[in-house]
């Protein structure tokens with residue numbers, strides 16, 4: 369009888385332990401999923417920007433589309449549609465020098481108004497606490513011009529608590545390239 373009670377108590381304790389540990393375990397598991405997906409999307413984004421830059425720098429104009437359209441098609445193709453619902457943003461910006469590229473303060477322009485709004489994060493390259501803008505001019509550039517291909521998106525974590533805590537995570541890639549003398 370005592371033995372039976374002991375076993376029952378042990379089973380109860382094991383159930384209680386499981387109830388306590390299970391949520392932590394699942395959150396950790398989802399965290400691993402999140403990190404894997406994030407890493408994969410980041411690689412995809414980088415490949416997309418590289419592919420776009422490689423094509424764009426040749427100056428080739430396809431028969432059935434404009435250069436700009438083809439560059440966007442390449443990015444969509446390389447990201448396999450995985451980022452289409454994650455705010456995929458493709459920008460080609462033309463710079464006069466590599467110094468201008470280095471000075472450009474990248475903005476995660478959530479509402480797409482080309483201005484910094486409260487809550488939007490940016491690269492504070494000169495460390496003055498404000499967004500100083502980007503000297504880049506939209507376009508895919510003329511021969512020998514420097515073009516930066518900026519591809520960005522945002523990822524929301526699957527892990528419930530972490531998503532509330534962190535919010536949307538910006539992922540991005542920028543590839544600078546000098547156009548060929550086409």
Ligand SMILES: [Ca+2]
Nearest residue numbers: 477481483485
């Ligand atoms: Ca904005």
Ligand SMILES: [Ca+2]
Nearest residue numbers: 492496498500
């Ligand atoms: Ca600044």
